[in-house]
Amino acid sequence: MKICCIGAGYVGGPTMAMIAKQCADIPVHVVDLNEQRIDAWNSDQLPIYEPGLDEVVREARGRNLTFSTQVDAAIAEADMIFISVNTPTKTFGIGAGRAANLEFVEKCARQIARVSSGHKIVVEKSTLPVRTAEAVKRILANASTNASFDVLSNPEFLAEGTAIQDLLAPDRVLIGGESQAAIQSLVDVYARWVKKDRILTTNLWSSELSKLTANAFLAQRVSSINSISALCEATGADVDEVARAIGTDSRIGPKFLKASVGFGGSCFQKDILNLVYLCEHFGLHEAAAYWDQVVIMNDYQKRRFASNMVKTMFNTVSDKQIGMLGWAFKKDTNDTRESAAIYVCRDLLLERTRVHVYDPQVSETQIRADLEYLLRDESGELSSYKKSLIDNVKVVPDAYAAAKDSHAIAVMTEWDEFKNLDYSKIYTNMPQPAFVFDGRNILDREKLSNIGFEVHAIGKSRPTVG
Numbered sequence: 340m341k342i343c344c345i346g347a348g349y350v351g352g353p354t355m356a357m358i359a360k361q362c363a364d365i366p367v368h369v370v371d372l373n374e375q376r377i378d379a380w381n382s383d384q385l386p387i388y389e390p391g392l393d394e395v396v397r398e399a400r401g402r403n404l405t406f407s408t409q410v411d412a413a414i415a416e417a418d419m420i421f422i423s424v425n426t427p428t429k430t431f432g433i434g435a436g437r438a439a440n441l442e443f444v445e446k447c448a449r450q451i452a453r454v455s456s457g458h459k460i461v462v463e464k465s466t467l468p469v470r471t472a473e474a475v476k477r478i479l480a481n482a483s484t485n486a487s488f489d490v491l492s493n494p495e496f497l498a499e500g501t502a503i504q505d506l507l508a509p510d511r512v513l514i515g516g517e518s519q520a521a522i523q524s525l526v527d528v529y530a531r532w533v534k535k536d537r538i539l540t541t542n543l544w545s546s547e548l549s550k551l552t553a554n555a556f557l558a559q560r561v562s563s564i565n566s567i568s569a570l571c572e573a574t575g576a577d578v579d580e581v582a583r584a585i586g587t588d589s590r591i592g593p594k595f596l597k598a599s600v601g602f603g604g605s606c607f608q609k610d611i612l613n614l615v616y617l618c619e620h621f622g623l624h625e626a627a628a629y630w631d632q633v634v635i636m637n638d639y640q641k642r643r644f645a646s647n648m649v650k651t652m653f654n655t656v657s658d659k660q661i662g663m664l665g666w667a668f669k670k671d672t673n674d675t676r677e678s679a680a681i682y683v684c685r686d687l688l689l690e691r692t693r694v695h696v697y698d699p700q701v702s703e704t705q706i707r708a709d710l711e712y713l714l715r716d717e718s719g720e721l722s723s724y725k726k727s728l729i730d731n732v733k734v735v736p737d738a739y740a741a742a743k744d745s746h747a748i749a750v751m752t753e754w755d756e757f758k759n760l761d762y763s764k765i766y767t768n769m770p771q772p773a774f775v776f777d778g779r780n781i782l783d784r785e786k787l788s789n790i791g792f793e794v795h796a797i798g799k800s801r802p803t804v805g
């Protein structure tokens with residue numbers, strides 16, 4: 340048995356590293372078109388930051404884990420091929436802003452069809468709209484070779500930042516398919532380290548839909564608590580107390596009730612929009628509107644955070660400086676896709692603020708690319724005005740540099756290191772009144788208030804201003 344994975348990203352890389360670690364006798368070949376990314380996988384500086392990943396890669400790389408750009412050769416040799424390429428939301432044409440762009444998946448399927456011989460099992464790992472397997476099957480069926488194929492859906496449930504733990508001890512592994520023999524081959528791989536009762540098998544469509552549904556339910560919890568955070572700020576209730584009170588109800592449970600500046604990441608928004616598109620496609624307009632509201636709520640939360648900052652700082656932030664702590668969409672990852680920080684920064688730049696950004700894992704190149712992408716116009720161009728706004732961003736090497744001379748600091752990502760900064764020192768280097776906007780509710784509000792800061796947090800009643 341030989342495995343190949345097309346796509347060496349946040350999903351393909353860690354997942355294949357774990358399979359290779361657990362199955363020393365199975366050669367696992369991860370391929371990607373992006374040469375720079377592959378070079379990084381083969382170096383000591385992996386392209387993604389994920390706690391524990393280095394050790395797993397070091398153990399298996401060179402033994403049974405290989406990274407290369409030899410896509411055709413890897414497909415030809417493999418018995419089982421995982422498709423783990425990106426499926427971003429379409430930005431153009433029919434379904435723009437909602438449907439998934441399946442260009443990369445389709446290209447993979449065509450490539451597999453072109454170079455395969457014998458029997459292959461093709462596994463969809465990327466998150467896909469329901470019935471994508473149908474399209475993949477049809478492309479494979481039209482292969483001009485005499486190869487035969489089985490298609491499986493095996494959605495990934497790992498969360499970034501905890502990927503290694505999630506892969507090591509998953510709540511469940513989901514495998515959807517039509518051929519029992521093909522399903523069994525993949526069950527046998529996972530069964531090396533996952534208990535049999537945690538490996539669920541379903542039909543293809545249930546598996547595809549379960550992935551979208553899981554993410555929609557998780558995101559819905561965050562949007563629900565965030566909607567309550569707005570009400571807490573207005574009424575004097577405390578959102579963390581409310582979350583604790585409802586989370587101890589075993590029917591509700593404590594997880595994913597952390598109010599925040601808004602959810603980000605490559606999955607939540609994309610998958611909900613996918614679900615919305617799917618509902619619309621089947622004429623289920625009320626179901627579509629129901630799920631759409633989760634995204635609308637999230638957009639509101641991001642906007643609300645930025646506008647609260649402006650309002651609090653005497654209705655003007657132009658020519659002021661703001662220190663942003665964190666850029667990644669959550670802690671322990673260098674991934675910035677859909678991060679709330681990008682949107683909040685955009686809103687502040689439009690108010691003509693100067694922003695000093697610090698994130699422990701995100702590069703300046705990435706931060707600038709994220710802003711340029713968000714601020715471009717419909718044709719994809721970045722106007723000279725928007726470019727001049729981005730020039731007001733400075734990426735700095737630590738939190739102290741971000742705070743120095745800033746009128747406010749804003750916590751965008753819950754990195755642990757932000758909890759224990761020397762806030763007395765920070766305070767003395769800021770103009771007064773010095774504001775703190777905690778978008779993650781990780782700071783000790785009492786301690787900061789005692790130092791002299793005016794602290795604003797999500798879902799907490801506002802200190803009296805003025």
Ligand code: UDX
Pocket residue numbers: 495496497498499500554557561594595596597598599600601602603604605606607668669
């Ligand atoms: C998610 C799913 O959890 C995972 O199963 C799926 O495979 C991919 O999508 P991920 O995007 O890596 O994983 O991160 P997750 O931990 O789910 O967080 C998503 C966003 O929600 C982050 O921006 C996070 O900060 C935010 N969040 C999460 C909250 O604001 N509050 C919470 O209580 C939980």
Ligand code: ADP
Pocket residue numbers: 345346347348349350351370371372373376410423424425426443446447465605
């Ligand atoms: P995810 O978070 O889903 O893993 P990423 O964008 O991090 O998404 O990774 C997807 C990877 O798939 C990228 O590195 C991209 O270069 C790669 N990719 C996309 N299409 C192809 C293809 N046809 N052949 C090989 N690699 C591809």
